[in-house]
Amino acid sequence: MIHIFATEWQPLLQGFGQTLLCSIIALFFSLIIGTMFAIFEIMPNKAMRVIGNIYVEVFRNIPLLVITMFFFVVIPLYVVKISGFAAGTIGLTIYTSAFIAETVRAGIQSVDGGQMEGAQSNGLSFWQAMRHIILPQAFKIVIPPLGNQFINLVKNSSVLAFVAGFDLMYQGNMIANDTLQTMSTFFAVGILYLIITMPLSYYMRHLEKKLA
Template sequence: MTLFNHYSALFFSGFGYTILASLIALVASLILGTFFALLQLSKKRFLAMLGNAYVQFLRNVPLLIITLFFYLAVAKVIKMTGFVSGTVALSLYTSAFIAESVRAGILAIDHGQMEGALANGLSYGQAMSRVVLPQAFKVALPSLGNQLINLVKNSSILAFVGGLDLMYQGNLVAASSFDTFTSYLVVGLFYLVLTLPLSYVMQYLEEHLQESR
């Protein structure tokens, strides 16, 4: 494709930024999601309410609104680029869905696992991190896999705030070349390069875990 050859540097640059944003958001959302899942399950009413409020708010507000809030409002107080604004918004938004997946995974684990760990001298934190959470993540793996794929696709939100990602570069190419169809076809193929392998890896892991049970 002549268009791809001519603008390949832009496409690969955007591809790199998309991967970087996705990796950062994945790590951040897993940490935040797990933390707020534990808050939701806290026996302290205030902490449980705080966790629920966080999850329900972010799940029910469009990702674009969250992104623009950080780019147009927060950036006036704390200087941040479009890439940073978009990545932070993507991390927070995804963490709410991961929190629900992890919470469901924890609830699916027999309560006797926690009781047994505590009876063997482990603290609550040790029992949760060493016994309950590893099993909960296995149970929640299909849901977490879906969230990972959604995260990669949702990273296109960075294009709205000049985040230099794949969609942003695709917009530039489309505007420069006046070949909208080919530009977005190439962008779509790049996303498939990311999401299709992830789908197969997650499918393999799910089957592997089912066989090991």
């Protein structure tokens, strides 16, 4: 394994960078999109609730690889050509956002309903009450499951290997095929994934204790 790190550090470093970049982009946008659809699911407007429910149920129940391949194969054929990295990142964002939506929705519904009524009786709109009163409390409640979703997102970023996204898994496969050192290569890849996921896991635990 040390030999792999010493001789193949350049492709491993490139893969690490691609995995980290994909994870950061997907995490940021999936949190925003997921929160938006979570709010849709609990809105008084029935049409918005239906939209939110359809989005969540559809993308939670389609495999990540299918979503990614749709953007990698179908979209370039009929819309616009995009890279494997972009296709993988978009697929990962959409897939993860559906799970985040359900997590955030559960957090919102665990907040006392009287707080929304009280906020609106004091002149706040639905969106103002959601932003300033409900969501801050909901996020405190759902930090543990959100942390699990973020870690799953990093691990699921390996889907980029199927669409030539040049991530860690893709580079690991290339190195293993070239050097025939399969065990050492994937041990190295596993350690690099841990470098991303372990600090994220510890940070989420720290945040949970801090906000308890």
